[in-house]
Amino acid sequence: MTESKDTAAIPAAISGIDVMRGVGAVRAKGFWADAWERVLKRPGAIFGICWIGVIAFFAVFGPIVANAHPLTLVRVGAGGTAVREWPLLANLTPTDWALLIGCFVGLPWIFVGPRSLTRAQRLGIFVVAA
Structure with missing residues (x-):
């Protein structure tokens, strides 16, 4: 008889202390x-x-x-x-050039930019730079 890894990780019954520690709790969405x-x-x-x-x-x-x-x-x-x-x-006016550069450079940078920053941080930098 073999046990699956899912049932071995979480026991069928847990104590109150384990509940307070968060054993078996699903992480909430942001x-x-x-x-x-x-x-x-x-x-x-x-x-x-x-x-x-x-x-x-x-x-x-x-x-x-x-x-x-x-x-x-x-x-x-x-x-x-x-x-x-x-x-x-x-x-083309400077506003036209800024819109074009923002569209072709800024938007791809937001979506596929450096992974060390979150998308929200990249968007914030883009807004501040604009």
Whole structure:
């Protein structure tokens, strides 16, 4: 007869002292883990998160897509030489550049950054840096 490791670790009956020590107790979830679990169970909340993501996407890329400047422009000089210009990049404001850098550098850093920091700490550093 063999015993499984699960039943050997936790006895069938425990004393009051063991209960006070926490033997057999399941570790409680953290506040944010519990909150996210509840949010992800609700379809309306998931739709709201997706909608906020769509709005954020267009807030970042709207000035780039609809700024009335062409992506590239080729001008032909008097001698027949072609000069390529980039009016879209030349006319981006510092706010546009900050949004682009934050989107392409900051967001990946939050999700896959150094594992020595928690995601909340990386998000805090990102917010302070912004």
